[in-house]
Amino acid sequence: MVFGLFLKLFPHPWYGFGDHVVSDLDFLTERFRSFYQKTNVSEPPGVEFREFGYGIFGKKISGRHLNFVSLAEFNSFLRSQVPFYVSYSPAFYQYPANRPMAAKELLHSDIVYEFDADDLKTPCAQEHDFWECKSCHAAGRGVVEACSSCGGSSIAADQWVCENCLETVKKQVFRLVDVIENDFGFSDGLDFNFSGSKGFHIHLRGKSVQGLSAKARVELLDFVTGTNLDLQSLGFSESNNALRCTPFRSSHGWSKKILEALHELLESGDASRLAVAGSVSIRTANKVIEDKTAVWESVQKGLFPTVSSKSVVFWKNVLEFVSSDLGLSVDRQTSMDQYKIIRVPETLHGSTGLLAKKIIFNSLSSFNALEESVVFGNDPVKLFVSRAPKIRIGGESFGPFENQETELPEFAAVFLLCHGAATLAENHVPLKEALR
Amino acid sequence: MFSIDELRFASKFPFSATSRQVLKLNGFELNRVPAQVLKKAVLLIVFAQKPHKKAEYEKFFSERQIGSSDLLLTDVQAFPVAKILLSAMNQPEFFDRFADLFARQTFFYLSLESNKETLLGLANEMNSKAHPSSKQGFFAQVALTDFLEANFREDFMKLVNQQLDSGTIFLNRNDFCRFLSELSRERVASSLPVSLENVPKNFVDVSRQLKEQLAFRKRQEFDFKSLGSVDQDAFPPCMAKIYSELLAGQNVNHPGRFNLATFLVAIGMPTDQIVDAFKGAPNFDEKVTRYQVERIAGHGKAKYSPSSCAKMREYELCVANCPVTHPLQFYRNQKQGAKTADAQSASE
Structure with a gap:
């Protein structure tokens, strides 16, 4: 734990210890270089119109406003400079390298939706994440909002990813694709890739999307996330002491989604959940569940039946409850900010050493990012690991580790080194010696 | 030439293709703008800069529709002249208020309109493809990408609150009028500023006076x-x-x-x-x-x-x-x- 704190204070141990200073960094750089030397990255399309940025170890973007005239030049850059991160603009510019941003002259832009396991608060994070209070340095496993020792809210999180996290993210991706295809009607130019770390990126590169204004992109994003939802505007209105709606067969968009979610709740037969949703007694909720067939028939025709003396309030509560679960947890900034740059698919992620691998949508359900995005080999590497939960990568399980030496295959060693959880064993300097 | 109905349509919706056609056929030239057109243009700008009560707006719009074809033509011509004056004033905050006036005007006239073709026609004149709804219970349908060109200041206009299916928005009559109104706001706002090449000197003088008049109001703005x-x-x-x-x-x-x-x-x-x-x-x-x-x-x-x-x-x-x-x-x-x-x- 003490060494964990030490690593927090000095996150790049190679910056501080004489002869040992560059070895970890050199090791990773050489691994990344060997990857780029034998690989030809064929992303992104329209390379000459894109702005690029790169990152060094520990900093995702340390420089930007780069431009390459061809994919060959881009690959040459990857091989010679070996960036730990490389990002590109979803936007196409007339002059991608110009500064300030306005001088680049925006032509049009893709839309990128980004899902990240961190935003979904998956229950497994309690198992594999760690926290440390910045004020009193208390630390522990899991995810906390405030320090359990001093109550402070300034918390440093050490976040990890597992297969469960990524499966949860995938469900969001499938729901997004349903919205993109069935609501928006955009079927062309959809590309998918693993982010290389904790999520997935969905690129909309069709012509009908590229010309949309910034305001239009916010509208699409709000639709995806259910922001600014207004039940009355959607046709749920009160008249003669009853709540009415557009008949189910004529409902589209969010009104249809809400009615479907209501149907699902009724069909689940879960009276306790319905009681919570509608803020009514379990007795009233049971009565609604018992009559669920008649209730749903009435709702389908556009009338919410009377279930108590406060039926309108009950139904409004239920509708708000079901709709609150329907919005997707997409990263707003990535989709809204036309100037944001994002990981180039098929390049390495410097926080994991995993590939931001492109995925064909039909194989997404069976895609295992922590296996299929592994690009490094099995040569054994001796490490000193300060702290890591049990990880599953490359089809094998490792750890948990805490302040111990171990020997791991190269792909797992790169993963821990990139995370900053380990150092090459030969570089490990015991704390007492380091502080002497 | 153009009919009185076309002229009336052009004066109600001066940002439309019909209005541009009227100006062209009428041989509209900046060097020969009648004094009453310039006066009307100034009136439009001044009226647009101040919020009014609903009844005042309605009176303003109604009065402008009563009169001969000459008066209607004055209204049609006043629109591009007002845009030139606004552009010469070079104060972008006035553009939005001007666009707001025409969004209100559009909704006012459309809500009185009984001819379905006029409503659908106005959409097409603003380069937005609208069709009678193929689904029962709706008035019109608009492609999503066309709908997204409108302004979304109000919750009712938000995409999340629309009946959206496979890239098509289905709207009832009132919402379709509101959509056209917000689309006109966007079209007018995005058309400003206009080029000031070959603008007559008297336009510049009028715009300077107007700017001073409106600047007085600006000086009264709050200093935090x-x-x-x-x-x-x-x-x-x-x-x-x-x-x-x-x-x-x-x-x-x-x-x-x-x-x-x-x-x-x-x-x-x-x-x-x-x-x-x-x-x-x-x-x-x-x-x-x-x-x-x-x-x-x-x-x-x-x-x-x-x-x-x-x-x-x-x-x-x-x-x-x-x-x-x-x-x-x-x-x-x-x-x-x-x-x-x-x-x-x-x-x-």
Whole structure:
């Protein structure tokens, strides 16, 4: 734990210890270089119109406003400079390298939706994440909002990813694709890739999307996330002491989604959940569940039946409850900010050493990012690991580790080194010696 | 030539293709603009700059439809002339108000319109493909990409509140009129400013006079620094939250930092104090922060303002349901309330 704190204070141990200073960094750089030397990255399309940025170890973007005239030049850059991160603009510019941003002259832009396991608060994070209070340095496993020792809210999180996290993210991706295809009607130019770390990126590169204004992109994003939802505007209105709606067969968009979610709740037969949703007694909720067939028939025709003396309030509560679960947890900034740059698919992620691998949508359900995005080999590497939960990568399980030496295959060693959880064993300097 | 119906349509919707055709066929030339057209254009601009009651708008729109073809033609010609005058004034804040007037005018006339073809026709004249609805219970359908060209200031216009299916929006009659009204707002706003090449000298003179007249109103705009010392208790909840998070050393995202900085600059907090507020940020760099705060304050060229409440909601920075539309409005109300209370207690 003490060494964990030490690593927090000095996150790049190679910056501080004489002869040992560059070895970890050199090791990773050489691994990344060997990857780029034998690989030809064929992303992104329209390379000459894109702005690029790169990152060094520990900093995702340390420089930007780069431009390459061809994919060959881009690959040459990857091989010679070996960036730990490389990002590109979803936007196409007339002059991608110009500064300030306005001088680049925006032509049009893709839309990128980004899902990240961190935003979904998956229950497994309690198992594999760690926290440390910045004020009193208390630390522990899991995810906390405030320090359990001093109550402070300034918390440093050490976040990890597992297969469960990524499966949860995938469900969001499938729901997004349903919205993109069935609501928006955009079927062309959809590309998918693993982010290389904790999520997935969905690129909309069709012509009908590229010309949309910034305001239009916010509208699409709000639709995806259910922001600014207004039940009355959607046709749920009160008249003669009853709540009415557009008949189910004529409902589209969010009104249809809400009615479907209501149907699902009724069909689940879960009276306790319905009681919570509608803020009514379990007795009233049971009565609604018992009559669920008649209730749903009435709702389908556009009338919410009377279930108590406060039926309108009950139904409004239920509708708000079901709709609150329907919005997707997409990263707003990535989709809204036309100037944001994002990981180039098929390049390495410097926080994991995993590939931001492109995925064909039909194989997404069976895609295992922590296996299929592994690009490094099995040569054994001796490490000193300060702290890591049990990880599953490359089809094998490792750890948990805490302040111990171990020997791991190269792909797992790169993963821990990139995370900053380990150092090459030969570089490990015991704390007492380091502080002497 | 054109019929009286076409002329009436053009005067109701002067941003339409029909209106442009009328001007062309009528041989409209800037060098020979009649005095009454120039006068009408000035009237349009002045009326647009001030909010009015609903009845006043309705009176303004109704009066303009009564009259001979000459008067209707004057209305049609006044629109491009007004746009030239506005462009010569070079004050973008007036463009939105001008666009607002025509959005209101469009909705007013469309809601009185009995001919379905006129409504659908106006959409097509604004390059938006609208068709009678193929689904029962709706008036019209519009392609999603066309719908997204409108303005989305109001909740009812938000895409999330539309009947959307496979890239098509289905609208009832009233919502279709509102859509066209918001589309006209966007079309008028985005058409400004116009080119000022070959603009006659008398246009420039008129625009200068107008600018002075309207600048008088601008001088009366509120100076937040006149509210006295910075008072954290008067911060709106969104800014108070960002401010306390920064002081607590939490990592606030970029829109949060930017909006707090612009807010603090606007209410007159000294640069040093603003830089101090950011000291707790995990990646604090005093030189970079000072440079950015000074840029926000307009030491470079542009001066930046904090986002409206609507934008703050988009950034997910809004944390309360305040009865204002802008964080600075909240602060001003709080400060003025406190001042009034102080004055009252002093006099008691």
